[in-house]
Amino acid sequence: MEDQNKNLLLATLLSFLVILVWFVLFPPEDVPVDPNAPAAVTQTEQAPAAPAAAADGAATTAEAEPLPEAPRLTVDTPALTGSISLLGGRIDDLSLKSYRETLDPASPMVRLLSPVGEAHPYYAVFGWGPGTGLTADDVPGARTEWRVTGGGTLAPDAPVTLQWQNTKGMTFTREISVDDKFMFTVKDTVQNAGSAAVSLFPYGIVARHGQPAGLQNFFVLHEGMVSRTDGTLTEQNYDDLMELPVIEREAAQAEVVDATTDGWIGFTDKYWMTTLIPEQGIPFTAVTKYVPSADIYQTETRKPVAELAAGGSVTSTVRLFAGAKEWATIRAYEKDLGIAGFIDSIDWGWFFFLTKPIFAVLHWLNAAIGNMGLAIIALTFVLKLLVLPLAYKSYVSMAKMKELQPELEALKERAGEDKQKMQREMMQLYKDKKVNPAAGCLPILIQIPIFFALYKVIFVTIELRHAPFFGWLKDLSAPDPSSIFNLFGLLPWDAPVQGSVMALVFIGILPILLGITMWLQQKLNPQPTDPVQQQVFAWMPWIFMFMLGGFASGLVVYWITNNIITFSQQYLIMRSHGHKPDVFGNIKSGFKKKEPVPVADKSKKARK
Numbered sequence: 260m261e262d263q264n265k266n267l268l269l270a271t272l273l274s275f276l277v278i279l280v281w282f283v284l285f286p287p288e289d290v291p292v293d294p295n296a297p298a299a300v301t302q303t304e305q306a307p308a309a310p311a312a313a314a315d316g317a318a319t320t321a322e323a324e325p326l327p328e329a330p331r332l333t334v335d336t337p338a339l340t341g342s343i344s345l346l347g348g349r350i351d352d353l354s355l356k357s358y359r360e361t362l363d364p365a366s367p368m369v370r371l372l373s374p375v376g377e378a379h380p381y382y383a384v385f386g387w388g389p390g391t392g393l394t395a396d397d398v399p400g401a402r403t404e405w406r407v408t409g410g411g412t413l414a415p416d417a418p419v420t421l422q423w424q425n426t427k428g429m430t431f432t433r434e435i436s437v438d439d440k441f442m443f444t445v446k447d448t449v450q451n452a453g454s455a456a457v458s459l460f461p462y463g464i465v466a467r468h469g470q471p472a473g474l475q476n477f478f479v480l481h482e483g484m485v486s487r488t489d490g491t492l493t494e495q496n497y498d499d500l501m502e503l504p505v506i507e508r509e510a511a512q513a514e515v516v517d518a519t520t521d522g523w524i525g526f527t528d529k530y531w532m533t534t535l536i537p538e539q540g541i542p543f544t545a546v547t548k549y550v551p552s553a554d555i556y557q558t559e560t561r562k563p564v565a566e567l568a569a570g571g572s573v574t575s576t577v578r579l580f581a582g583a584k585e586w587a588t589i590r591a592y593e594k595d596l597g598i599a600g601f602i603d604s605i606d607w608g609w610f611f612f613l614t615k616p617i618f619a620v621l622h623w624l625n626a627a628i629g630n631m632g633l634a635i636i637a638l639t640f641v642l643k644l645l646v647l648p649l650a651y652k653s654y655v656s657m658a659k660m661k662e663l664q665p666e667l668e669a670l671k672e673r674a675g676e677d678k679q680k681m682q683r684e685m686m687q688l689y690k691d692k693k694v695n696p697a698a699g700c701l702p703i704l705i706q707i708p709i710f711f712a713l714y715k716v717i718f719v720t721i722e723l724r725h726a727p728f729f730g731w732l733k734d735l736s737a738p739d740p741s742s743i744f745n746l747f748g749l750l751p752w753d754a755p756v757q758g759s760v761m762a763l764v765f766i767g768i769l770p771i772l773l774g775i776t777m778w779l780q781q782k783l784n785p786q787p788t789d790p791v792q793q794q795v796f797a798w799m800p801w802i803f804m805f806m807l808g809g810f811a812s813g814l815v816v817y818w819i820t821n822n823i824i825t826f827s828q829q830y831l832i833m834r835s836h837g838h839k840p841d842v843f844g845n846i847k848s849g850f851k852k853k854e855p856v857p858v859a860d861k862s863k864k865a866r867k
Contacts, residue, residue, distance in 0.1 A: 326375050329404055332419055333412040337439045338582060343413065344374060347401040348421050348433055350443060351375070351382030353581055355531075362725055362733050371531050371581055380468040383533060383579050385445050387431065390458030390564050397425045398459055405433065415439045428453035441582025442592060450572040460564045461575035463535045465525050467556045470497045475529070480719060481606045484547050484558055485532070486524035488516050492603050500549040500556055511557075513548040521599040524558045525580070530721040532604055535560045536578040539597050583721050586622060606719050613712035617642075618720060625722070631735055632728030635813050638713075639820040643828070646705050650825075651832060659694045706821070717813045728816065732769075735813030739767030766808035769815040774804030776822035783829050 329346035334353065341353040353372040360366045373379045387398040399405070409420035418436035425431075434446040447461055474482060474497070483496035493516075503512035524545045525534030537543040537560045546559035565573045580592070584605050593601035607614045620641060624634035643650070666688060674681035689695070717723050723736040731741050742765045777800035807815055 326402070330407075332407065332410075334437065335412055335414050336437055337415070338441060339437070340368070341372070343419070343435065345405045345407070345421065347384045347386070347403055348399070348405045348435070349374075349382050349384040349401070350435075350579060350581065351380075351384075355583055358530075358583060359725075369531070371533065375468070379472065381466070381533070383463065383465050383535070383581065385433070385447065385461070385463045385577065387447070387449065388460045388462055388561070390460060392455055392457035393427075393459055397427055397429070397457075399423050399431050399433075401464075408432075413437055427455075427457075429457075440585075440588050441580055442596075443579040443581065444576065445579065446574065446576045448572060448574045449567060451567045451569055454569050456566065456568045458564050458566050460562055461577070462559055462561045463537075463577045463579070465533050465535055465558045465579075467526055469554050470556075471528060479608065479715060480529060482528055483526065484524070484556075485527045485534075485604055486516075486522065486545055486547070486558070487600045487603065488518035488522040488524075488545050489520050490600065492600065494606075495547065497556060500547060501551075503547065503549055509548065510552070511548045511550045513546055516545045516547075518543055518545055523580075523598060523601065523604075524560060526556070526558060527584070527604060527606070529719060530584055530724055531582065532580060532584050534580040534604065536580060536596075536598055536601075537562065538576055539599065585721060586618065606715075608712075608715045608719075610708055610712040610715065613708060614715050617709075617712050618716045618722075621716065622722060630728065631723060631726035632732065632813065632816055635735070635817050636820045639817050639824065642709055643821065643824045646709075647828070649705060650828060655832060656695055659692065663688065663692060663694065710818075713817055714810070714814055717811045717817075723811070723813055726813070728812070732812050735816070736811050738809050739769040739812045739815065741767035741769075743767075743771075766805060769812055769819065770804050770808035772819050773807055773815055773822070774800045776819050776826065777803055780822050780826045780829070783826065783833070 326346060329344050331342040331344055331352070334341045334343060334350075338356055339353055340356055343350050343352070351372050351374040354368040354370045356368060358369040360369055372381050372383070374382060384401050386400040386403070389395055389398050403423055405421035405423050407419065408422045410418055413419045413435060415438055418434050421433040421435070423431045428451065430450045430452065432448045432450075434448075436444045436446075445463070449459065451457060471482065476482075476496075481494045481496065483494065484500060486493045501512070503514050505511075506513045519542045521539045522543065522545060523534050523536040524547070525532060527534075535558065542563060544559075544561040546557075546561060548557040548559065549555070550557065560577060562575055565575075567573050578596070582588075586602075586605065589604060590602050592598050602615075603611075617638070621631075621634055621638050624637045624641075625631050628634050628637065667685065670684050670688065671681060674684065717736060724734070726735045727733050728735055732739065781796065781800060807818065
């Protein structure tokens, strides 16, 4: 009796250790805070710094002065609404029409970009850096006030044209256009009507004041700088940017990378992104910068210095993606606009070779079915079908192991406390019966990478955000909102707030179904001969029930479906080999003292 108590205590401690490690690796999401809100409050403004080669070593530093008021142009497209400030021609006021902050249709639209002077400055600005024969006052920058010469409201097929002239006979013209999704095109032209040749270079900047509010700092999710240069994808979080090398000339910490063929650079949140995309095939310089004195994070694209003769002109074009990371939209931009590797701006993670095809199939199924929850269930069937050959061998091995269960129990009785004898005779029995006890691990080993890949897909892709299933499940990217605490809505008080400790204890309907399906599936598997292992395995379904209770409901739907399919496959395969699993007998025995459970052998050999 004392040994049994010790074993039970050990099993309990091991179970809680598993829970502790799991929640360290996969902490629950902080639901009440919007993880995609713009940056923290700062009232500073960063003027662009020029490359040393182009600006004769000149550099600018962050400014803490507020911006003056300036006229604005309206932005109105099927996907976007906002405005453009004529001060710098900056794109700094942008909201996404199709996305709300919460499930409530009346909640505010998600605001992506905000101007300096408001709570969360985050914007894109474009300009020219001075070269030979020019000073900073001779080129348009972040504080240049443009005038409108064409168009009044920026919309698809309705571009706007801005103009500015310096005192040296140079005219700067900027045409800004936008499509029906999230792509802006900024076309800058300079005409030199002066008498002297000059040189200058175009740049684009995406600046973010402070770190984003609700930054999750979760290892499975990348938030921060994302770029591609000459085929190399780079991801740096905000803490990484604070560790960049100091460049005195820039009065900042910065990293400069030259690209020769293709690339893009910007900032990514969980679901949203703002990215500069220079003309592909033309060399440019990608700059990642942090200005400690102003707490500004900045990405830049700088093109080579252009020589502009008297009477000549030069044109530069850069695109700006500012919007939601929709898979179909980004893939279309990659294909139609030739933006190499743009689909990798979505955080596919370490298992990208699984997450990409899994999401592609899920997206197709959702388009065909019209319900993301049903698409997840259909995807589970597809994945189980693909791994069926390996699973078949595993379940056949489990059937044989089940058949050997009475003999293993008899072996255990004969061996007594002699562990070495027990192990030796077990190995001989497996050899004689041609059974591989490790084969039963195959389904688990197969499921691990698939589970993590699907977890990544559900966690980071915007297509799962606010995607409804049925009934109370309004958002498959969030945990099940039902709770035992109020008897799943039958009692007149609210369930605990999602993400709280109470919500992890008082779980919902889906986690309970998960625990039950895992428990039923376990009843088909051979029981370990070691009592401690038996008790640990007996606890596992209920441990996982609580561990996965705080996960996205879409992931729990997958796991429940997977358990049901696995149970059915295993049962049918065992029946096809002449063994009728006594599931209900195993369940009954689970509530009694542990004794060997006979297997109902219906094979031809047994009937003889």
